[in-house]
């Protein structure tokens with residue numbers, strides 16, 4: 001047996017497990033669904049014939065999302081998390097390399113390595129704004145723009161995104177955290193057929209456990225994506241749950257408002273250390289990972305240019321109170 005060399009290219013994934021009290025490390029929603037909605041979901045799920053394959057392209061959910069966003073079903077593709085869609089997007093376009101702007105979401109690099117695709121990194125500037133990625137557009141398979149960006153939390157200006165789109169290169173705009181931001185750029189799909197916008201149910205919708213993400217793009221791109229996507233990668237239960245949650249957006253909206261309020265509260269407490277954020281987390285220049293862990297609080301430890309920083313997911317009020325208390329203790333001591 002010979003294992004592909006590529007497997008060694010990934011650093012071993014460090015799983016933090018154990019009886020910590022507070023989990024603020026994965027940008028999940030702190031809110032599970034209310035009991036009534038869970039019951040409603042289970043009633044619906046009972047009716048799903050489990051002996052049958054799910055809808056091959058998840059059309060009922062595509063229709064629901066299209067209606068929710070004001071697009072057509074033909075503009076939407078569903079994936080087993082938006083991660084799955086990223087993996088297919090990397091196979092779709094010609095070109096010599098993908099372009100990313102670090103520090104950013106690790107999955108672009110992950111799938112590029114897996115596929116043996118070259119990667120050009122045009123790092124974000126010192127304020128985490130996009131630099132001149134346009135200069136690399138000509139031979140790019142795809143240019144990835146993450147806005148709000150994970151792990152920095154800031155958004156990129158619309159004008160800048162349009163400049164990149166004007167090159168004609170395929171642009172993937174990752175809007176995983178858009179529900180926590182001031183405004184979206186998804187409407188640009190109507191003007192630019194080289195734009196693919198990624199969204200997910202994992203963050204604001206509080207459904208990380210069911211693995212549903214989607215992309216919004218021109219019908220042409222969606223049709224090509226549907227040709228290369230494994231037909232039944234999304235299961236019938238997850239599809240149904242995502243559909244039902246769109247009917248309860250009022251609950252989600254309340255949770256979003258709560259998180260934004262809490263985010264602003266924590267930011268104010270740590271103005272000297274935290275970066276402005278339009279997501280459900282804050283990047284902080286505090287080397288407090290181990291200290292927090294010892295006190296039972298798990299956050300995200302960062303490396304490279306952001307070593308000495310932590311990324312803290314916004315939790316429930318009492319969790320945030322505890323975080324604030326312990327971080328203040330850290331600052332006093334060190």
Ligand SMILES: *Cc1c(COP(=O)(O)O)cnc(C)c1O
Nearest residue numbers: 081082083105150176200202213
């Ligand atoms: C969490 C996240 C995703 C979503 O991943 P899913 O596979 O849909 O859970 C996508 N992009 C970014 C930047 C993220 O942080």
